[in-house]
Amino acid sequence: MTPLSEIHSPDFHLSFDELCLTAGISKDYMLALVEHEIAVPVTGMQPQQWQFHVTCVMRVKKAARLYRDLDIDWADLGLVLNLLDEIEQLKNENSQLKQQLARFFQ
């Protein structure tokens, strides 16, 4: 078993270059993702100053997969990702409420 791994919690930030490298996405694609607000920097006005939440990595990778596999335009990807997030959130909320209701009527 290896020792405790290097953990990056959600508070960890990445620069623009680090995000491109970590997500395996080219700078041009990443600029398109930022332009369409799929990747939103938490700080910085210029690409050199941008800082992203580490959780952004998963979102941009998902965007890249959908772009590649489903042929979705960058412009539509933001909407698709937001709707997918909303569906997941509603499903979680629904299952929590069902569980609470079941406890109440048991």
Next chain:
Amino acid sequence: MEFIDYYNLLGVDPTADDKAIKTAYRKLARKYHPDVSKLPGTEEKFKQVAEAYEVLHSAEKRAEYDALREARSRGFDARTRQENTSYRAEDDATVNQDFADFFNSIFGATGSRNRHQQRTQSQYDEFNQPKGDDVELEWPIMLEDTLADTAKQIEFIIPQYDHQGYQQNIKKSLNVKIPAGVSDGERIRLKGQGAPGPGNAPSGDVYLTIRLIPHPLFDVEANNLLLTLPLAPWEAALGTKIIVPTLSGKIQLAIPANSQAGQRLRVKGKGLVGKQASGDLIAVLKIVMPSTVNENSKPLWAQLADSASFDPRREWNN
């Protein structure tokens, strides 16, 4: 080896043109894409659909596949065809992906490797800094494990490809710290713990998505804990003191007189640990009737009915 009818899989006629094949693929890919559907088995289905599309939208591969399909319809099986022509006849046992077996038998395992590399490599072309594949996992965590920093072991499989393109899974075990106060859906990145990169390239990362395991007693609402608290009707009417469980031991909770079903009683700071402050324990009152009314208590309920002058359906009369 079972012959796989790619046309049937995409739901198109063997004479379908490229446009019809692309349309059928898009329709199925949107239905089964693992980022879109979380239903069990959809990822496998998507891989099959993607495999079928990869063959049928390439004129060269489609012609090769059609020839094999045609030969099969004349009585040859896939194996015979391979051995009688220049098709690669791989040892099936060395290929550990069931569906990919069929693809590999026609186009060779190196085709499989190339597909994998193409997908990975194309994303890095402009960077020219390839790295190993990332691994994404859901990590089930007990509510109790979120109260303080806890180290826990996690085991997972890393898919790797040898130089011939065959997938060889490697089992990896890590001791990972669960930061106090993690919440459901939160992601943790373990840098460099994914698949090794090609050559001297860096390894990929592991991304863990925290999934809180449902607790037999508590529900989670933000960083509050909800406890459904059953009360006898007389406990709700008269009030009482009850010993209730929390995640960190038992506490005494005062139930006020005239409590109602659904009423919430809040105990500050007895919920989950939060990033800023701890959440609360919220007891949701549930009034439970005895399953049977015995002979001794029957007159008492009748006496209560006569003296209470209570109509729970008063609103219906308005």
